[in-house]
Amino acid sequence: MEPVLRDAQRKSPVTAVAIPIRARLHLQQRAPDNLRRHLLRGIRRTTVLIGADLLVLAVVAAIVWAVREQAVLGSGLANAARALLPPGTPNGWQFGLALIIACAVTGNYGQGHERRNPGRLFLGCALAAALPLWATLWTRGFGLVVAQYAVVTALVWAGLLIERLTVDRLVARVARPEQNAARTVFVGSAPDCVDAMRNPALQATSGYRGVGFIDLHTPPAAEALGHIDAFAALLPKARAEVVVVSGQVPQWRFQEVVDAALAAGCEVLLVPRAIELAGVEPTTVRRRGRVLINLTAPRLRGQQQIVKWALDVVGATVGLIVLSPLFALLAVLVKLDSPGPVFFRQSRVGRGGRFFEIIKFRTMRTGAAEQRDDLSAQNMYADQRIFKIPRDPRITRSGRWMRRASLDELPQLINVLRGEMSLVGPRPPLPSEVALYEVHHYARFDVKPGMTGPWQVSGRNDVADFEQVISLETEYIRRWSVAQDLWILCRTVPAVLARRGAH
Secondary structure, X not given: OOEOHHHXXXXXXXXXXXXXXXXXXXXXXXXXXXXXXXXHHHHHHHHHHHHHHHHHHHHHHHHHHHHHHOOOOOHHHHHHHHHHOOOOOOOHHHHHHHHHHHHHHOOOOOOOHHHHOHHHHHHHHHHHHHHHHHHHHHHHOHHHHXXXXXXXXXXXXXXXXXXXXXXXXXXXXXXXXXXXXXXXXXXXXXXXXXXXXXXXXXXXXXOEEEEEEEEOOOOOXXXXXXXXXXHHHHHHHOOOOXXXXXXXXXXHHHHHHHHHHHHOOOEEEEOOOOOOOOOOEEEEEEEOOXXXXXXXXXXXXXXXXXXXXXXXXXXXXXXXXXXHHXXXXXXXXXXXXXXXXXXXXXXXXXXXXXXXXXXXXXXXXOOHHHXXXXXXXXXXXXXXXXXXXXXXXXXXXXXXXXXXXXXXXXXXXXXXXXXXXXXXXXXXXXXXXXXXXXXXXXXXXXXXXXXXXXXXXXXXXXXXXXXXXXXXXXXXXXXXXXXXHHHHHHHHHXXXXXXXXXX
């Protein structure tokens, strides 16, 4: 499906922003592929490490059994082992589960070299050894349990430390590091980019494969991929998954680079410098003992998208099943009230600027959509990017009641199951509204539109400033969490019942 800009941009009075807007939409449409690659890379890494951890645990348990039961190191040590480590220690699948949980909590399944950090691994093993011991603390006595805890922690820690070092060497021999490294583009002046590309923290062994740099200076260096003016176009050409900002980049350029990179679903790293950029949350990461700064994307990450997708699918499925009697009743009311179809379908703009067909219960007379331009003078808002007519003459009797209760929106659960919408997100605008957008308004297309969202629970039509709507939605995207989605869903119910901001 073609982006909305193909037609809408020709109508836009702000033709100077046509190219950056089109480029942004292209990046937004490419973002899911980038996020998917990052996610699959993380799944592969975590799966290999968990499998290796469980294998090491089995080896440690076999060694303990051999020393205790077979006296392979002498009867004296066997007797001590029987007293300190009774049969079942480490206790099989229970300890294995505790180890996986503890390593996940302490960050030992993350990317980079921190997963081989002895201190971090020791913390994970200490937590894992502590989890199964609470019950035995009361039956075996404090001193013996503490000694058992120390021995188990030390043995498993030593095994994991050796395993992590061995796994990396085996992987390096079986597959070249470049094969699984993320394609990385550097941005800055040519000397700064060349220095950054030589940084040990940004080599293939650390998970990054440099594919070139984009020059800040004019004219760009001969070996550069191009000039920063064309950053949004060069990024997809390079099939970049990671963007590294090197050296001193002017603030306005820096904002453009970060905005475009995040729209494309790229990881953004910064070789340390002073940061004063609204909309990102910098965190430090270590690669081979060097410090980099990770700029958290103001969008949903790959792992988060899986959680949000699961919430959408479960919520929409349950909603359609539970509300099916209400759907039937509303369908009958629509049919009895006025001639025409039960459902109203309309083209809207979704994620990445792509069109989709929204589904609602019909609340207007057939053909009412074609009368919108004739009624534009009655719009209660001065800004044409928000359209609402009080006491709209096109609305049917049942439609007026359904709108005030937001019941006409319920069929959008079908859009959610199709993957076109989410339960929570920005509102999906009309193509004619998007034709009037400025560049920063396109941030709302970073994610799927929602049935409800921050604008709706903040008063819906009472929020009359379009920039305030964009601000609410951008803040929602930037700080997304499952808890926030659930909170908005919970707030939607009283907002609808109280008819807050409804007309």
